[in-house]
Amino acid sequence: MKPKNKFQQKVIEASKKLPPLTAAQIRWANTKVLNAVGRRTTKGDITCLDCGEVFHNTTKQKRCICPHCGTKLSIEDTRKRTFKQCRYALYITTCDGLQVIRIFMVDYYAKIGTAPRYYQTEVMQRWIAPNGKYCTLARSRVWGTMYYDSWIYSSDLELHNETWVYDQIYADDIYPHIKLIPKLKQHGCKKVLRGINPTRMFIALLMDNRAETLIKMGQTELLRIYLNSGSKFNTYWPAIRIATRNGYFIKDATLWCDYIDALQELGKDIHNPKFVCPQNLREEHDRYIDKRNRHRIEKRIAEQQAKLHESEEAYRQAKAPFFGLSFADEIIHVHVLESVREFFLEGETMHHCVFSNGYYKKDDSLILSATINGKRIETIEVSISQLQIIQCRGACNKETKYHNRIIDLVNRNMPLIQKRIAA
Ligand SMILES: [Zn+2]
Numbered sequence: 001m002k003p004k005n006k007f008q009q010k011v012i013e014a015s016k017k018l019p020p021l022t023a024a025q026i027r028w029a030n031t032k033v034l035n036a037v038g039r040r041t042t043k044g045d046i047t048c049l050d051c052g053e054v055f056h057n058t059t060k061q062k063r064c065i066c067p068h069c070g071t072k073l074s075i076e077d078t079r080k081r082t083f084k085q086c087r088y089a090l091y092i093t094t095c096d097g098l099q100v101i102r103i104f105m106v107d108y109y110a111k112i113g114t115a116p117r118y119y120q121t122e123v124m125q126r127w128i129a130p131n132g133k134y135c136t137l138a139r140s141r142v143w144g145t146m147y148y149d150s151w152i153y154s155s156d157l158e159l160h161n162e163t164w165v166y167d168q169i170y171a172d173d174i175y176p177h178i179k180l181i182p183k184l185k186q187h188g189c190k191k192v193l194r195g196i197n198p199t200r201m202f203i204a205l206l207m208d209n210r211a212e213t214l215i216k217m218g219q220t221e222l223l224r225i226y227l228n229s230g231s232k233f234n235t236y237w238p239a240i241r242i243a244t245r246n247g248y249f250i251k252d253a254t255l256w257c258d259y260i261d262a263l264q265e266l267g268k269d270i271h272n273p274k275f276v277c278p279q280n281l282r283e284e285h286d287r288y289i290d291k292r293n294r295h296r297i298e299k300r301i302a303e304q305q306a307k308l309h310e311s312e313e314a315y316r317q318a319k320a321p322f323f324g325l326s327f328a329d330e331i332i333h334v335h336v337l338e339s340v341r342e343f344f345l346e347g348e349t350m351h352h353c354v355f356s357n358g359y360y361k362k363d364d365s366l367i368l369s370a371t372i373n374g375k376r377i378e379t380i381e382v383s384i385s386q387l388q389i390i391q392c393r394g395a396c397n398k399e400t401k402y403h404n405r406i407i408d409l410v411n412r413n414m415p416l417i418q419k420r421i422a423a
Helices: 006-015 023-033 182-186 197-209 211-217 221-246 253-266 282-323 340-349 403-414 412-421
Strands: 037-040 043-049 054-056 062-067 072-077 082-095 098-111 117-126 135-139 158-160 326-328 333-334 365-372 375-383 388-393
Touching: 006 098, 006 117, 006 135, 006 158, 023 082, 023 098, 023 117, 037 135, 037 182, 043 072, 043 326, 098 197, 117 197, 117 326, 158 340, 182 197, 197 282, 211 221, 253 282, 282 340, 333 403, 340 365, 340 375, 375 403, 403 412
Parallel strands: 037 072
Antiparallel strands: 037 043, 043 054, 062 072, 082 098, 098 117, 117 135, 135 158, 326 333, 333 365, 365 375, 375 388
């Protein structure tokens, strides 16, 4: 694509001035970005795939240091003779008053017995002006592929428009010495946050005063959530402002946002510092998440009220002979579910289908709940005619570590169930 405006023209010119990578920058990519491998034979001979030397090591450790070149190696026990890797490496610098993010593809090819080969190919440059305007220079990619990595190395770095594609291409492997334009420094930027596309972060810091505010307050975790969550973050802004005004520092941003979500769902006033600035966040978070979960269950019970009500009497008539039946060992307590409402709570807390599939309507099934100190552990279905356990499941239908113990306990007490049938 030909440059369409002065900014793009300036970028094309500036791009020609970017220096090649220094020896130190290349060494960093080869050793820190790529995963250096030590290939071990069954005899314990390790070939260092960084320097090619061989040494002996039979420890059980997964990593070791090459005694010849000092590189940290991860040991692979394999007969494989060739090794390939490719990874992105980012270099952040400035040029002609513009912020630049240079993205290189580092290719590595090693064959046992020959010296390993490394190649660094610059595949992309992102250019950002102090006013937030930006553009992308990139090599061509193979058409018709979903892989963003299929670069055509022989093509030229040219202006490209498909921003959404290039926005996907970044990595946390950023050369530690970064250069920033003065405007970014003024806006509070010191480094790039892990897991965030640096281009996105720089543009936000230049153009969006919310991003700038967050970083200047030292709320980098909140900034990360902001950049990753988009418009959902709007709900947190009033609360963040109140926290700031009250000199409250949000230490664990994820936990705090989660807590604010719960407050909101419970209809609490998230403009009230009493709620927004808890002394003990962890404690209040757990308390309100618990409240919120109970609130959700109550809400669903209310929605199901009619259905519950009409089944309740039928269940009572069918299973009343078993009501009050319970038994226990030293830690596990087992009892018969005595209402459809209890089926509902069992299904909600255990995330399985004991309620939704209408087990309370099954004539031949007796449903029991195994608990420890009142906490539900597993749900048991017993066939009344066969006096046999049909299934026994924990939360999300998984077995718990008490599974066999519960089965054993129920089987030992099967005569108690039998007695109720006879009566
Ligand atoms: Zn070595």
